[in-house]
Amino acid sequence: MSNISALIWLIPILPLIGFLINGMGRKQLSKGISGIIGSAVILASFILSVLVFFQVKEAGAFNVNYFDFIRLSDFKLGFEFKIDQLSSIFLLIITGIGFLIHVYSTSYMHEEPSKDFAKYFAYLNLFIFSMLLLVLGGNFVIMFIGWEGVGLCSYLLIGFWFKKPEYTSAANKAFIMNRIGDLGFLLAVFWLIAKVGTTNFDVLFAPETLKLLTANDVTGITLLLFVGATGKSAQIPLYTWLPDAMAGPTPVSALIHAATMVTAGIYMIARSNALFSLAPITQTVITVVGLATALLAASIAIKQNDIKKVLAYSTVSQLGFMFLALGTGNYTAAVFHVLTHAFFKALMFLGSGSVIHAMGGEQDIRKMGGLHKHMKITSITFLIGCLAISGIPGFSGFFSKDEILAGAYGYSSMLYGIALFAALLTAFYMFRLYFITFRGSFRGTHEQAHHLHESPAAMTIPLIILAILSVVGGAIGVPEALGGKHELAQFLAPVIKSAAHHLDHTTEYMLMALSTALVLASIFAAWSLYKNYKASGEATGFGKVLQNKWYVDELYQTAIVQPLSALGTFFNNIIEKKGIDGFVNGVGKAVNYGSRQLRLLQSGQVGAYVLLMVIGMLLLFIIQLFV
Amino acid sequence: MDIKAYMALSLTLFTIGIIGVLVRRNAIIVFMCIELMLNAVNLLLVAFSKMHAASDAVKASATYVSDAQIFVFFIMVVAAAEVSVGLAIIVMLYRNTHSVDINFLNRLKN
Numbered sequence: 204m205s206n207i208s209a210l211i212w213l214i215p216i217l218p219l220i221g222f223l224i225n226g227m228g229r230k231q232l233s234k235g236i237s238g239i240i241g242s243a244v245i246l247a248s249f250i251l252s253v254l255v256f257f258q259v260k261e262a263g264a265f266n267v268n269y270f271d272f273i274r275l276s277d278f279k280l281g282f283e284f285k286i287d288q289l290s291s292i293f294l295l296i297i298t299g300i301g302f303l304i305h306v307y308s309t310s311y312m313h314e315e316p317s318k319d320f321a322k323y324f325a326y327l328n329l330f331i332f333s334m335l336l337l338v339l340g341g342n343f344v345i346m347f348i349g350w351e352g353v354g355l356c357s358y359l360l361i362g363f364w365f366k367k368p369e370y371t372s373a374a375n376k377a378f379i380m381n382r383i384g385d386l387g388f389l390l391a392v393f394w395l396i397a398k399v400g401t402t403n404f405d406v407l408f409a410p411e412t413l414k415l416l417t418a419n420d421v422t423g424i425t426l427l428l429f430v431g432a433t434g435k436s437a438q439i440p441l442y443t444w445l446p447d448a449m450a451g452p453t454p455v456s457a458l459i460h461a462a463t464m465v466t467a468g469i470y471m472i473a474r475s476n477a478l479f480s481l482a483p484i485t486q487t488v489i490t491v492v493g494l495a496t497a498l499l500a501a502s503i504a505i506k507q508n509d510i511k512k513v514l515a516y517s518t519v520s521q522l523g524f525m526f527l528a529l530g531t532g533n534y535t536a537a538v539f540h541v542l543t544h545a546f547f548k549a550l551m552f553l554g555s556g557s558v559i560h561a562m563g564g565e566q567d568i569r570k571m572g573g574l575h576k577h578m579k580i581t582s583i584t585f586l587i588g589c590l591a592i593s594g595i596p597g598f599s600g601f602f603s604k605d606e607i608l609a610g611a612y613g614y615s616s617m618l619y620g621i622a623l624f625a626a627l628l629t630a631f632y633m634f635r636l637y638f639i640t641f642r643g644s645f646r647g648t649h650e651q652a653h654h655l656h657e658s659p660a661a662m663t664i665p666l667i668i669l670a671i672l673s674v675v676g677g678a679i680g681v682p683e684a685l686g687g688k689h690e691l692a693q694f695l696a697p698v699i700k701s702a703a704h705h706l707d708h709t710t711e712y713m714l715m716a717l718s719t720a721l722v723l724a725s726i727f728a729a730w731s732l733y734k735n736y737k738a739s740g741e742a743t744g745f746g747k748v749l750q751n752k753w754y755v756d757e758l759y760q761t762a763i764v765q766p767l768s769a770l771g772t773f774f775n776n777i778i779e780k781k782g783i784d785g786f787v788n789g790v791g792k793a794v795n796y797g798s799r800q801l802r803l804l805q806s807g808q809v810g811a812y813v814l815l816m817v818i819g820m821l822l823l824f825i826i827q828l829f830v
Numbered sequence: 831m832d833i834k835a836y837m838a839l840s841l842t843l844f845t846i847g848i849i850g851v852l853v854r855r856n857a858i859i860v861f862m863c864i865e866l867m868l869n870a871v872n873l874l875l876v877a878f879s880k881m882h883a884a885s886d887a888v889k890a891s892a893t894y895v896s897d898a899q900i901f902v903f904f905i906m907v908v909a910a911a912e913v914s915v916g917l918a919i920i921v922m923l924y925r926n927t928h929s930v931d932i933n934f935l936n937r938l939k940n
Contacts, residue, residue: 807936809860813851 207251207258211267211284214251214294215335217244221328229321237317238309241324245305245331249298252291259291264697266341266405273344278400283341285404289698292538292691293338293470296545300462301331303665307553308454310661311560323363327458330356334463338470343392343402346471350388350435353464354381360459361451373450380444384434388471391427394420408477418481425478425485428471429492436468437519438526439496443756446515453556456511460518461549466541469525476534476699486530490614493526494621499753501628505635506749509566510555513636517592518548520629524607527622533610534699535692539680540607542691543599546676547591550669554585557658557666558640562651568639570651572736575641577655580663582641584670589637591673593630593722596715599677605715606682612714613706623718627725634729639736646737684711836877843870857920857930861913868909872902 221244225237232240259265264287273280305327312323333352340346355378362374395402399415406412416424432438437445445465449456459465472479472489479485500519507513521544528537559566561578575582591598594605604626612619645652657663681687706714748754804815843866850863879898882888920930927934 809932809935810852810855817848817852 207254208265208267208286210251211255211286211339212269214248214255214298215332215339217248217251218328218332218335220244222325222332225321225328226325229318229325232317232321234309234313234317234320237321237324238305241328242302242305242309244328245298245302248331248335249295249302252294252298255286256291256295259286259288260694264288268341278396280342280344280402282345283403284339284345285341286339287698288695289470289473289538290338292542292695293466294335296466296542297331297334297338297462300545300549300669301327301334301458303668304454304458304462304549304553307457307556307662307665308452310659311454311556312452319363323360323452326356326359326363327455330360330458330463334467337467341404342407343395343404346474347388347392350431350467350471351385353435353467354378354385357381357448357459357464360455361448363451363455367450370450373444373447377444377448380441381434384431384441387427387430387434389431391424391431394424394427404474408475413477413481416481421478421482422484425475425482426488428475428478429485429489432468432472432526433492434468435471436465436522436526437496438468438492438522439499442496442500442519443752443759445519446512446752449509449511449515453511453552453559456515457549457552457556460515460552461545465518465522466545469522469529469537469541472526472529473534473538473699479529480532480700486532488530489526490530490618493523493528493530494618494625495523496520497523497527497625498621498628499523501625501632502749503752504632505628506746508569508750510558510568510571510636510640511552511566513568513632514548514551514555517551517629517633518544520625521548521592523625524604524622527618528607528610531610531614531618533607535695536603536606536610538695538699539691540603542679543591543603543673543676546669547588547600547673550584550666550673551588551592553662553666553669554581554588557581557662558585560658560662561655562647563654565647565651568636569736570647571640571645572643572647573641573645574655578657580657580666584663584666585641586637587670587673589633592633593726594626594718595722596719597674597677599673599675601719602677602680602682605718606680608718609682609706609711609714612710619714623721626718627721630722631725631729634726635733638730638733643733643735682711684708684715833877833881837874840870840874840877843867843873855931855933857923857932860932861916861920864916865909865913868905872905875905876902 221241224240225232229237264285266283266285268281268283270282271279272282305324308323308327312320315323330353333349333356335349337346337349337353340349358374358378361377362371365371365374392402395407398420399407399412401407401412413421434441445460448459451459479489497520500516500523504513504516504520507516521540525537525540525544528534528540557578558571558574558581561574561581562571565571587598591600594601608619608622608626611622645655678687680689680691682689751757847863847865847867847870850866851860854860854863875898879902882898923935924930
């Protein structure tokens, strides 16, 4: 097992091979074969990741340097992987959840033509490959390659059904918003290279290197890195792409929301925790942005009627919680929440995919209802996901969310109050979704009612596995107050210096009891409001504002897109057409006109030529003699 | 004789040549005027050479050679060759256009 470090390169290479086979053979491969190839490479990566995990657990972190990626006179950058506690956990999440999503996809995407089917699996594999590169990268540049790859793959997959214009515009939106964030990341990397001449994590986060940076440098770099994280991890102000990313096939949403992409920002900040801990201003910014995002997204989720939109805003809100944890220096809690969130969010997305599958593509929950009778497995697993995300004691979400809330309480009780309110909203909208979708009576058409069926095994088995994980996943992080050892925190201790305040056990008990009681109350509220949901008219008043997502998209449209577009039109019409084109054409016209005038000199008369020659000679004489 | 007289004669001949080239349309006369200019310059060259050789400093020099006189012979030889080519062109011109008027030679216009 000690030889596993020599096989690290296989972990990202296998999905890449899967991508190449599926991508190039998409016209030849049958659906069965491309599905098997696509899933098998991820399974192999997962097995290797498990071996790596145990290796790291026993023998600690290690680095692998393959070759010099960039070599300049005094700057060297290796193509290196860093395998430590943090990256090995992310490897497990990415390949494990990724594998389940691949298996699920073989059934979910079965109605696609076989060419598109193979293309879909090729993209999925490329997505996993990019994410693995991001996580394994031993310096910011390798991480950036994966970072960009993830952005590209999300674009490809969100726009997978590219024949619908609104889907391609959603893909464009995701890509452009990500690019804005990526610019921040890139600037931060340049800044680091300019100041300390390296981006290698080991060298960079060593105390000697960090001393080279002034306080302003650290604040600037971390703020720029955070801008990058807001793009990838969908925080205010760059979060609006994530709900629109629902245009992609549902398993893709699960992949983006649970295993890959949105966790990249969290991973990057957790990875650079040594840097972020030195920048109190940035930490305050992260806390405020995270909390605001958690609250805003949760309030929007309450009034959404698209099953996937509710889940999407829920993800944005949960990511806000993770950033709150990062901002309060509670890095372990953020990673823990990434882990548990990956379980239950993948579960719920795949569950919603199962529902959409049964409803024949219908996503509006107002037209569902009473699905529990028809699809028991989906319903029960979905309920488990809801319980987990709401933070019912015993389920995984409870432990991670409680840790974040406790960290916030240690910081200030006002932070705790707002975060708790967002958590209550979470419980409310999740159970609103559950009751409207699975309880009450069916509100769809007759044809749909006739069609309702439980999904095939390839879809339900991943659901069951994820449901089990959602229940027991919290066990690795049981806090000491509840008699656990918090194994995750111990495991991550070498990489992450958590700065969270430690509360005494009595306070923790009280916080847990308070949040549990309030969560139960808000679940009860959701039950009493929506147990027998009847589709009502359009929302009015404040509800309408929420339903329209606080009009943020409209605000961006008016405040940013339209002025930019007007500026673009101005540049096109005035500067480009009049200015630049005018100059270029003017030069041409001037030469044309001048030459037409000069041509008159060429009369063909020999005498005239001689006369000109004589005049020229006389001029030369005059110049010679008198000047 | 004073050099100024030679210069005046040479200048007169050259000016006659230029004016001839400019105002006459008969190719042969234009050609003759060109020859006139050429020989005006030749005349000046010879005159200067003679004046130069008459100075005492040059006479004392052991390596004195009357370069310019020889140059003039060369120029006359080249002029003879040029005349033969030029006249041949004029003959061909006459065969083609039945005229030696140079104003007909305006095919290169525009």
